[in-house]
Amino acid sequence: MKFKLLVVDDEKNIREGLAAALQLEGHDVVVAADGDEAYKRFQKGDIDLVITDLRMPGLSGEELLRKINTESPGVPVIVLTGHGTVENAVDAMRNGAYDFLTKPLNLDRLSLLVKRALQNRELVLQHRRLEEELEHNRTFEMFIGNSPAMRKIFDTIRQVAPTKASVLITGESGVGKELVANAIHELSPRKNKPLIKVHCAALAATLLESELFGHEKGAFTGAVGRKRGRFELAHEGTLFLDEIGEIDQNVQIKILRVLQEKKFERVGGEETLEVDVRIVAATNRDLKAEIEKGTFREDLYYRLNVVNIHVPALRERKEDIPLLATAFLKEFAKENNKQIDGIDPRARTALYGYDWPGNVRELRNCMESAVVLAKGSVITLDDLPPTVRKSSESTSIHIPLGIPLEEAEKIIIRETLSAYKGNKSKTAEVLGIGRKTLHRKLAEWGDISGDEAED
Ligand SMILES: Nc1ncnc2c1ncn2[C@@H]1O[C@H](COP(=O)(O)OP(=O)(O)OP(=O)(O)O)[C@@H](O)[C@H]1O
Ligand SMILES: [Mg+2]
Structure with missing residues (x-):
């Protein structure tokens, strides 16, 4: 992914030197000579990262930072500060700067910081893309899924609902x-009439019967009044x-009769009642298998199963996981008043x-x-329950289809390193690369600092 960086400094040498260094690293760089010019350029909306001096004529770096932070909180801002004015930088951090660098600039540190900030930016963008996708995939309120299996289910629902x-x-x-x-129910012409739910497993057979069909006063001990059934x-x-x-089999027969004749009597009652009810089970x-065993009536099965909708297990439609996870993240972040970006x-x-x-x-x-436990602004492996975390410690590595080779390399190296509990020599050895190469890559990705990479 190519990012656009905005470099702001009133000193021409610094801004052009910085721009050149960053361009050499493959970034797209635009420059501005003061805060006002920078803000104007920023408003075009295509900037992914801002590097700005603090003291400038016109709009100061602090003010620029504040504007960017309120208007586009997902764009990281790195501030530059002269020697002896570190307090300003600390203030800037407090006001939401991503990080700061002191002049004279150490280009290695700059490069590392930029990489890390852009990684962060990429996460924010990815999360936003998923959220947008979520908006388009919200087939029914809160019913999420973009896997072929779920799309097929949505189609079937739309087809059968009106019948x-x-x-x-x-x-x-x-x-x-x-x-x-x-x-x-919601998509049917019955949507303004009741949707009544019965949890059949929760009730003993006799109770279930009176729950479904109602009972007359005195039908059984405790039936103190007439009760209408579901x-x-x-x-x-x-x-x-x-x-x-x-x-239970007895209740099965009674349900079958309602399905066939639309008629039933309350428990202990003589009057035959007629209802117009659509059954979803x-x-x-x-x-x-229950039919084979003789515990479920075949005739009832065929009456209920006019249309079958089979919802596959989540592991059979893993494509839905990112979208669902994003939706739940959003829901619980809101509920817990937390700002979590991905x-x-x-x-x-x-x-x-x-x-x-x-x-x-x-x-x-x-x-x-995970949302409740998260300490930072993204969910990390540590925030996940141990059972889930363990799945990433297994002996295989999952690489999503369609990602760039460079990303795949990142996954392979990081996962191997984590499987070997951070042991870099072992990781380099099993991957068949030199320790130096491993260190260089990790430093490039901001996983370790440049100093660590040199030892
Ligand atoms: N596609 C989906 N999109 C959003 N939320 C979902 C989706 N599928 C399930 N959920 C959520 O997962 C939880 C379980 O769903 P639900 O109660 O419908 O499952 P179920 O198949 O009826 O399970 P059970 O057999 O245990 O009754 C609910 O909180 C539901 O909102
Ligand atoms: Mg259920």
Whole structure:
């Protein structure tokens, strides 16, 4: 990625010397001779990093820093300061400068600092791109996914929602089955009527029966008054039968009858009631296997499963991880009043590499704790739960498709180094490169300081 740097100094020698040095490193550099000119240039909106002197005629470096920070907080500003005025630099840091350099300038330090600042900038931009993508992918409120599998599910939802067909949603725990049910209701002509949810596993058979169909006064001990059931409450709306695989055979027969005849009686009642209800059911069980075992009625299965929506496990659609992680990060940063701009590359690799047995629910919890624990403005590997962190310590390295070779090299070297617990000789040896080369690369990426690289 090519970045555009703005160098501001009223001393011509310094500004041009700096520009030349930075251009030699492959950056795109523009210069300004004072604060006003710099601010004008900055407002074009294409600058990724600003290096500015503090004392200048007109708009001072401090004022320029303040303007940039309030208007474009993602753009790092490095301030230059003369000898003996370090206090000014410290003030500038307090006011949001990325870092400072004292004159006369040490070009090696400058180069390292610029690299680090640009890495930071890249993270901010990446995060912003994901956020934009998020806006475009927000198919239904808070329902996120851009993997082919999820796109297909969104299409199916749009197709079946307007109909009255029963839908059976299958998939492991935490994949988002309830969100599918919500979306079906919201996109249906029934959206202004009730969406009633029944958690079938939570209730014993007799209770479930009276919960679903209601009961008359005195139907059983404790039935002190008439109670309307969920089928009645869902009239003209949608009834979501969650964990349908858990229900008792007797209740299965009764549900089957409502599906076939749209009729039922309250428990202990004689009157036959008629309802217009759209049924959406969900299960994380393999109902076909339950049918084989004789615990689930085949006829009910076919009635429920007019349309099947299978939500794949998160590990089968890893493309959704970055987008989901970004969405949850945003949600919890807001909730916790924290300014967090992104997820650093190693943490991202770990999130991607992990298997997510608890699926999206687990990822959501993971991002919540990461946001709460984060000390800096990005999520790092240390902020992730140990189980997730471990996935990055495994013996394989995950390299996303379509990244530049240089980025892949970074991932390989950093991951190997972390696998060997920071042992550089060992890392250089297994990668088949010299120790010097390894040191130079790490210093270039700002992973270690230039001094460390020389020893
Ligand atoms: N695609 C998604 N986009 C945003 N959030 C999601 C997505 N999928 C799941 N979630 C979130 O993950 C959590 C679990 O989702 P949900 O309750 O729908 O899963 P489930 O499949 O019904 O799980 P269970 O079988 O355990 O009931 C919820 O907080 C939900 O908001
Ligand atoms: Mg659920």
